[in-house]
Amino acid sequence: xxxxxxxxxxxxxEGAIVQINCTYxxxxxxxxxxxQQHDGGAPTFLSYNxxxxxxxxxxxxxxxxxxxxxxxxxLQELQMKDSASYFCAVRDNYGQNFVFGPxxxxxxxx
Amino acid sequence: xxxxxxxxxxxxxxxxxxxxxxxxxxxxxxxMFWYRQDPGLGLRLIYFSxxxxxxxxxxIPEGYSVSREKKERFSLILESASTNQTSMYLCASSLPSGKxIQYFGAxxxxxxx
Numbered sequence: 001x002x003x004x005x006x007x008x009x010x011x012x013x014e015g016a017i018v019q020i021n022c023t024y025x026x027x028x029x030x031x032x033x034x035x036q037q038h039d040g041g042a043p044t045f046l047s048y049n050x051x052x053x054x055x056x057x058x059x060x061x062x063x064x065x066x067x068x069x070x071x072x073x074x075l076q077e078l079q080m081k082d083s084a085s086y087f088c089a090v091r092d093n094y095g096q097n098f099v100f101g102p103x104x105x106x107x108x109x110x
Numbered sequence: 111x112x113x114x115x116x117x118x119x120x121x122x123x124x125x126x127x128x129x130x131x132x133x134x135x136x137x138x139x140x141x142m143f144w145y146r147q148d149p150g151l152g153l154r155l156i157y158f159s160x161x162x163x164x165x166x167x168x169x170i171p172e173g174y175s176v177s178r179e180k181k182e183r184f185s186l187i188l189e190s191a192s193t194n195q196t197s198m199y200l201c202a203s204s205l206p207s208g209k210x211i212q213y214f215g216a217x218x219x220x221x222x223x
Contacts, residue, residue: 042214100153
């Protein structure tokens, strides 16, 4: 079967750094993506890792280790507006579709 | 900017009704997707389409069908709505290559009574 695991909730304070982990078990692998979704909003793309290593986009970074079937999203200098749900997603072996994780709800406290 | 538009933000239907959820994208994307989102379960793929008139079942296709007669439009059909289909439905589109970034619509919250 295919499955992705993420922590259900993470809480941090403004200005801090938080890491959201994602482990996956899929029949194939063509890349790990991260999406952000604010309450009542649509998921929006944050980051993509096709190869091992770190990808940096401003305050957000994403890491992938294919040998460990593991990745993480790192959020630095947390702001209140970062409070949202974060989903990892793996593009699997069968065509163009994605498998999404259950999501991690991040709460940023003042 | 890519725009994915879902026809309704909120919808209330009765058990047994036939329900149509419409999705239109304006970026000439080949791929289109329908997901349902339920608390604690993330996004689960119902159907996707990689070309006009083409469709592939996702993880939870039972009780649903889809139609893609034009490249920009992807419709989700609930032939006979049931209460367990009460959910948030999200449509997305993407190009078939590169980072496969998915662009989502705002979602349709469907309640089946």
